[in-house]
Amino acid sequence: MLILKNGNVGIGTTSPGRALEINNALKLSNSGGVNGNDGVIGVATFAQGLNIVGIRTDGTHRKIGLWGSIIQHENIGGNAWKGTQEFDGKVGIGTSSPIANLDITQGKRTGSHPGVINGLYVTGNFGDSNNGVEFRHSNGTQGIGFGYNSIYATGTYGDQSLNLIPKGKGKVGVGTTSPQALLHVASKNTNYRVGKVRALNMAYNDVVDRHYGSINTSILADASIVSKAAVFAVSDLRIKKDISPTSSSEDLVSLRAIEVVDYKMIDSLADSRSYKKVIAQQLQSVYPLAVEKAPTAFIPNVFQPSTSIVRIQDDEYRLSVAEPHQLVVNDRVDVKCYPGNTSVVTTVSKIISPTDFVVTSETSLDDVEFIFVYGKQVHDLLSVDYGAVSMLNVSATQELAKQTEALQAENKALKARVADLERQVDSLEELKASVAQLQSMIQDQKTDDSSTMLENE
Template identity: 35%
Template sequence: MKTITFCSFWLLLTVVAQAQPPQGFSYQAVARNATGDVLVSKAIKVRLSIIDGTPTGTVQYTESQEASTNAFGLFTLTIGAGNAEKGAFKDITWNSGLKFLGVDVAFDGSTNYQNMGVSQLQSVPFALYAVNSGTPGPAGPKGDAGTQGVKGDAGAIGPAGPKGDVGPQGAKGDAGPQGVKGDPGPTGPAGPQGTKGDAGVAGPQGPKGDASPWVGANGIFTTSATLGIGTSSPKAPLHVAGSALYNFTTSARFFNYNTASTVLASGSGYRMGLFVENDVVTNNTLVSTQTVTTSDARIKNIVGSSNKQRDLETLRQIDVTNYTFKDVVKQGNGPQKKVIAQQVERVYPQAVQKRTDFIPDIYAVARVDALPSGFVLKLEKTHGLKVGDKVKLVHAQSGEFMEEVRQIIDEKTFCISGSGIESTDKLFVYGREVDDFRVVDYDALSMLNISATQALLQRMEQAEKENKTLQQEIRQLASRLTRLEGNQSAVNAFSRWHPNRTQSNTIQKRNISRSTALRTVTNNQPGSTKNREAHKRVL
């Protein structure tokens, strides 16, 4: 089966200063396959293009070259020394605009080039620039001094000089006049929460506000329900458009959805729209076209390869379960086929983590009655709560909020302090907070599956080897059977004319018995040592 190969490249551009600048510069790259392994001693074809202005601009020059990787997967070319396919290297306008390098590679001697991407040449080769700019002529004679020009504007104040030594304390001067009142200072930190005051009377209805979006500085736009950064028409509560260049400080491998391949980023620019320095947590689906994961050996204490046979046994014990979600509002009621964290934890605990979260163990509407110091929530089902538990509640207008259980009235009724809840309101009780909410690391399960698959491959290869040996033994037994059947035919002919019929009959019966037993054993699949021993006994 043919495997499609992908490569990762690093660019090294070098121009050597000489009396006559060379028409070319060096290009080095390392070829790797899709798993990041170096391609050693491979013949490749490389097509290089110099692009003007933008990555999709006009191609000023294209050439192709053949190369071979060394023992480290490295190959070196001189751009400008290949077979020109478009334009001339000497006609490249190095002195005008940005320049980009496009790379296409073909493997195994074919001409099926695969695009490896386009990257900007961060600095123009200065010797080549000098060639295209021409050679300056000799300096001319010094001219006569011109007339004195008018006095120019004062220049900008230069940087402050070094601080001098502190002089002696001078005499106290007279008090100056009162200065103008300064701008208000920044607001101080908020004081402690005061006691709740009595509710005031409702004020008059204010005028209807302007419904137009608010436009802030630096491309920030907001309406009453959405915030857009870089876009004036946000499609979600937070919509970030555009991106910024980010340089990785460590190697990171990510999956590119558009090319269905993994790409290695290391010390190179990567454009991103949102940078978060800590975990991103969501109570619903995370949708992404690319996922970046750090995977550098220099940040790990490597213990050794995993035991593949043991991993296969672990994978065999993990149960894939059919289920639906209890929270049908957020999760829907569609069928699911995945693992259960508690079951995985029993056989593969390193793939399960615990955190604090709410579970939908009540998931029912409660009637709300007011108390002098709180509210009573009455359910139609048992709640199983205790004093001190935290519960997540959902208000039709206010949304989700959390309250602590202050008192248990009975198995269906409990009290909370509450704030901003009217006695006529109904609340939806989602469930309690737990500190052992389990989440599954599906990356860990994927790696376990890879290791187990490798163990199955080893077993299959061993079975194929044993099967080959057994097939050879079958052929040998079949050959012996053919000889025995020939002997049987000779005995039959001999018995028809030999005077001693008793002896011939004895030989005939013995050969018939051996032939019948040998056919029985040969027709069985010889899949064990027991069958091979049976063959030997017959013969």
């Protein structure tokens, strides 16, 4: 140790430039620096409420405190931030090379990421309905989460709503930055087309770029749509061409050929009601204009629980069902996994028997307790345009109205003719009566003449 004339003390150095300069590490290995007052350096245990700058981690309540800044609480294992902090540059949590003002990463990043982004950037192995970035009420009951390509409700409540609340007279836009109604859904995928009204409550899990039917789709509903008012469709003359009158007589023939049937849905869990409607295949044979192919969908052609689940290897599982499954290799199959009723799309890799098959799944099924096999994916599901059927009915009704009017006119003419004939009959009856009277008079005259002749003789 060296003490200079100017009062500077040097330890490990012969030229201290400060009042105390140590050219080596500083180690406190016993309680020699202990002081019971606040704001000192010490190594032993202090009361939790004291503002202690601690060296080493021996003390139960050891903490490092910087006024208005970071407090490191050893006993609770975390950092508490007090006061106002200002950082010049970017802050990274879980990353040493942040790309945003605040960059948070959970797990190793893979794939492509932007070079620079303003504000906040968060990545992680998020689920679609859990383990995302969450904002909750302080009581933990309700909140909102941002997951893998989804926004979800979170919290301890079992049933929670997910609300979009614009401010004032604001609107909600999907696919547009300038919504024109309270809810404005703008379609930007001109290749994704479906029928106007779906005939089955199937799940559309994939979006495929194929041309089906004749209408772009903005809203796709798996169940009914309820409105307290009317539902309007744009039908302005100025947006149409090749306009020609329809043949109402032919439309009447088509309408009479449509079979209306009573039926129920195979998926009785989703819909147990009875229906009186049409079957798309039959309608297509007589009125194809009202039938369209929907995009990729899953149909309930299996619709039964799996009696066993056996893991073969990492991504392969053998499933068994009680009734024949009617599946083939490469079929994509929707299975419902419980608990949670999570839908998982699998691919049939092998058919073992009419009731046993092997599927590959990108999602692990190891922790699944029960599987319900819904059915396979199809690319030709037919949907019915009931609006077109209604218009056919209008045209056919107009034809019936014309036929009725013609029959009424014909009936009126027949009635007039009958009335004329009746008048003629009445005239004939009067003439007949007159003739009879005349005949009677003639007969009377003949009788009188005969009597006169006899008297003269």
